[in-house]
Amino acid sequence: MDGPVNKIMVYVDGTEESITAAQYGICLARATGAEFYALYIVNTRALSDLVSAKIFLQAEEEEYKNDLELDADRYLNHIKQMARDKGVAVKTLKSSGSVNVEIKNKVNENEIDLLIIGELSKIRSRRDELYNETERAMRSVNCSVLIAKDEERVWTIYNQLV
Amino acid sequence: MAIIDLISASVVKVPLKSKTKTEVIRELVDVLFKADKLSDTESVFKAVIARENMGSTGLEKGIAVPHAKTEKIKNLTLAIGISPEGVDFDALDGEKSKLFFLLLAQPNQSGPHIEALAEIARITRSQNFCRMLTNASTPEEVVELFTED
Numbered sequence: 001m002d003g004p005v006n007k008i009m010v011y012v013d014g015t016e017e018s019i020t021a022a023q024y025g026i027c028l029a030r031a032t033g034a035e036f037y038a039l040y041i042v043n044t045r046a047l048s049d050l051v052s053a054k055i056f057l058q059a060e061e062e063e064y065k066n067d068l069e070l071d072a073d074r075y076l077n078h079i080k081q082m083a084r085d086k087g088v089a090v091k092t093l094k095s096s097g098s099v100n101v102e103i104k105n106k107v108n109e110n111e112i113d114l115l116i117i118g119e120l121s122k123i124r125s126r127r128d129e130l131y132n133e134t135e136r137a138m139r140s141v142n143c144s145v146l147i148a149k150d151e152e153r154v155w156t157i158y159n160q161l162v
Numbered sequence: 163m164a165i166i167d168l169i170s171a172s173v174v175k176v177p178l179k180s181k182t183k184t185e186v187i188r189e190l191v192d193v194l195f196k197a198d199k200l201s202d203t204e205s206v207f208k209a210v211i212a213r214e215n216m217g218s219t220g221l222e223k224g225i226a227v228p229h230a231k232t233e234k235i236k237n238l239t240l241a242i243g244i245s246p247e248g249v250d251f252d253a254l255d256g257e258k259s260k261l262f263f264l265l266l267a268q269p270n271q272s273g274p275h276i277e278a279l280a281e282i283a284r285i286t287r288s289q290n291f292c293r294m295l296t297n298a299s300t301p302e303e304v305v306e307l308f309t310e311d
Contacts, residue, residue, distance in 0.1 A: 043276060060216075
């Protein structure tokens, strides 16, 4: 019989907060036996927005896209290593496009039942609510969402996992 | 990270004293140095100028978004400058630029760098908000506009 959580996916964007989310996800996957996925999205939507706004030159778009591809590989490898250290198998997913749309797509495609994201910025302006891509994803996905907070506590739990 | 997290009165200069493009960049880099956001003004200045030499970041309607990657900062860093009189920044529409967003990122911070630039692009689409920013007379007023809007 299925448990309450069978497939966990963590969204990694290169921030410290998302690494904390990955550590928490690894702990939860170990505790529940759920399958563990890590997703990185190359934000090509933002890149094309910047070219359209003429903030980026075409050459810059290519350069930054390459940087993001390398970031994706680096961070996903880092998550793989962290998971391996704790005896958890991880399926890494790399996608490109609009962050909130791709998170929703990958949740649906892989039948994820728990999405874990890093702590969001405090809302100090209405603009944050309107434009934060991760928050948009949190609102639009069909599965439950967990926001990993308290970096020190999560690190302690992750570190103590034998 | 939302750009509001990068904005404090110490990284806002109102009004800018500069009268030329290079002076504006130099003045904003100095603002960040005084705010303890970077360690080497000369190499940061050169990095921003090198990017400008590839193509001006002076956009339309009085907005400019100079940016560069540099190792000389600790974290993603933004400075805002306002020149009510305007400065010739080789803008696309030939108009003088009045509102400057200088964004610096470490070479390995492409993700947050792009997201911050995209947020600036979205914010500057609001002509009303840009008008309010341009009319601000103190750094605190600029911070308040971002916080309240």
